[in-house]
Amino acid sequence: MENIIKEVKSGIKLPLMEAFYTIQGEGMHSGTAAYFIRLGGCDVGCVWCDVKESWDVSKWPEVDIEDIVDSALEYPGRLVVITGGEPLMHDLGPLTKLLKEKGFVTNIETSGVYPVTGEFDWICFSPKKFKKPHPSIYELADELKVVIYHQSDFAFAEKHAEKVKESCKKLLQPEWSKKDRMTEHIINYVKSSPNWKISLQTHKFMDIP
Ligand code: SF4
Numbered sequence: 001m002e003n004i005i006k007e008v009k010s011g012i013k014l015p016l017m018e019a020f021y022t023i024q025g026e027g028m029h030s031g032t033a034a035y036f037i038r039l040g041g042c043d044v045g046c047v048w049c050d051v052k053e054s055w056d057v058s059k060w061p062e063v064d065i066e067d068i069v070d071s072a073l074e075y076p077g078r079l080v081v082i083t084g085g086e087p088l089m090h091d092l093g094p095l096t097k098l099l100k101e102k103g104f105v106t107n108i109e110t111s112g113v114y115p116v117t118g119e120f121d122w123i124c125f126s127p128k129k130f131k132k133p134h135p136s137i138y139e140l141a142d143e144l145k146v147v148i149y150h151q152s153d154f155a156f157a158e159k160h161a162e163k164v165k166e167s168c169k170k171l172l173q174p175e176w177s178k179k180d181r182m183t184e185h186i187i188n189y190v191k192s193s194p195n196w197k198i199s200l201q202t203h204k205f206m207d208i209p
Pocket residue numbers: 042043044045046048049050051052054084085086111128
């Protein structure tokens with residue numbers, strides 16, 4: 001047991017909730033085939049979270065990173081998206097090192113509340129109102145993706161946009177359950193503030209898991 005805890009802490013094993021080959025449905029890589037690695041554990045507590053079952057890290061098996069990477073290698077796509085949960089609760093150094101050695105492009109989706117560990121080609125930072133991001137995320141984020149659930153989220157988005165680097169792409173994405181009400185507001189917002197783009201959860205429209 002002690003050994004397993006050590007391996008988890010060092011990132012040699014990770015709590016794997018699920019892993020699957022699909023199409024990235026949202027953000028700047030939307031439409032690209034990708035292997036998703038969803039890690040368990042999240043303490044951010046978003047009220048509208050659609051993966052609440054991820055929160056309790058103890059529910060998920062600790063899987064050796066070599067097995068995770070071997071499973072990814074079974075598919076032809078070489079883009080990996082690490083998500084959660086909040087994947088940066090874990091040390092992602094060893095996993096991303098191995099993925100890079102095997103020729104994968106590594107992307108992550110994070111709320112930014114923990115410092116980044118690991119080597120990433122693309123960092124999608126999706127800040128949440130429920131827990132403050134770690135300040136180091138702003139200079140690292142390649143994509144700022146803000147979920148719009150309520151009208152006040154536009155001001156929240158701008159607050160974070162002021163802090164990211166110049167090249168960071170800025171995206172607004174309607175929260176799925178509020179999409180009928182918020183999409184029109186988002187369209188109008190982007191038309192008047194064209195430094196933003198719209199991100200849609202196309203995988204949900206297309207019924208892709
Ligand atoms: S950060 Fe993501 S996984 Fe965590 S509660 Fe929020 S939406 Fe859910």
